[in-house]
Amino acid sequence: MKKNLLTMDIIISQEIKCMMEEQHYQPGDKLPSERQLAEQFGVQRLTIRSALNLLLQDHTIIARPRSGYYMAPGRILLSTHDFSMNYCSPQTKEPLTCKLLAFRKRKADLALCGKMLLPEDSTIYKITRLYLDEDKAVCINHSYLPEYVCPGLTRTVAASASPAELAASHQYAIAKANQKITLIYANEEEAQLLSLAPGSPLMKHKGLMYNSGGQLAVFFESFMLLDHFAFIREAVL
Numbered sequence: 001m002k003k004n005l006l007t008m009d010i011i012i013s014q015e016i017k018c019m020m021e022e023q024h025y026q027p028g029d030k031l032p033s034e035r036q037l038a039e040q041f042g043v044q045r046l047t048i049r050s051a052l053n054l055l056l057q058d059h060t061i062i063a064r065p066r067s068g069y070y071m072a073p074g075r076i077l078l079s080t081h082d083f084s085m086n087y088c089s090p091q092t093k094e095p096l097t098c099k100l101l102a103f104r105k106r107k108a109d110l111a112l113c114g115k116m117l118l119p120e121d122s123t124i125y126k127i128t129r130l131y132l133d134e135d136k137a138v139c140i141n142h143s144y145l146p147e148y149v150c151p152g153l154t155r156t157v158a159a160s161a162s163p164a165e166l167a168a169s170h171q172y173a174i175a176k177a178n179q180k181i182t183l184i185y186a187n188e189e190e191a192q193l194l195s196l197a198p199g200s201p202l203m204k205h206k207g208l209m210y211n212s213g214g215q216l217a218v219f220f221e222s223f224m225l226l227d228h229f230a231f232i233r234e235a236v237l
Helices: 008-022 034-041 045-057 110-116 155-159 163-168 188-193
Strands: 061-064 068-071 076-079 097-107 123-133 136-146 174-185 201-211 216-224 229-232
Touching: 008 034, 008 045, 034 045, 045 061, 045 068, 097 155, 110 136, 110 216, 136 163, 136 188, 163 174, 163 201, 163 216, 174 216
Parallel strands: 076 229
Antiparallel strands: 061 068, 097 123, 123 136, 136 216, 174 201, 201 216
16 A cells, blocks of 8 residues: 655645744745745755745745745635625735626527537527736636526626626526536637636636526636635535
8 A cells, every 4th residue: 555655845845834824924925035944944945945846836825936935815715606706806805807808699509509408599698708806817707698598688788797697687596506617728818818828727617507497597617717716615504
C-alpha cells in the first residue's frame, strides 16, 4: 500500500497558513520574503520555495513577478441551491458589474434543442453577459430562455435582471435545477474576453432550471476563472 509522506515542504506550507491566520492576513497582504521565512522556520530557502509553490497551487497565495508573495483574494462562494446569478465580490461585498454582451431571439439548432430537451426549431432567447470584479472580467454567462417563458422579451428588459429573475417575473420561478461543474480549457473567444491565454483552464458551470411544475425555464453555461469562484453544497432540510 502506498503511503502519503508528510514531507518538510508540506509541513512548512501548513505552518505558513497558520502564521497567516494568527497574524490576521487580509487579501492582498504581502508575505515575508523567502529569506525571511527560511530564517523564521529554520529551513533552507529551497524548502520554503517548495512550500510556497504548494500554497500557490491551492490558491492560498498569489505571486507577483519581482515583488513577492501575497495572500490571494477571497473566492466568490456559490451555493448549488442559489440560482440567482447575482454574484458579489468577496472583497467589497458589492454585486459584480454585469455587462450585456449579446441578446438574440432565434430558432434553436438541433444541438441546442437536444441540450434543452425542446422540440425541433423551438424559438429561444440567447443572452450573453460578462461579469467583472473591480474591472477584471471573471465570468462569461450564456443563458437560453424558451420563448414561452418570457414572450416579447426585449434587450432592455434582459439587461435589467438575471435569467432566474426574468423567469420568475413570468410565472416561472425557479424551484430546482440539474447542474454540472467541469474543468475545460478556454477557446479563443473565451480567452479574449477573460484576458487569458488560449487553452487556459476554466471552470464550466452549466445547468437546466425548472419551475415547480417541472417546466424548463432556463438553460445556462458559465465559464469562470478558477481562482475567483468556489462552489459549496448545502444540505436541504
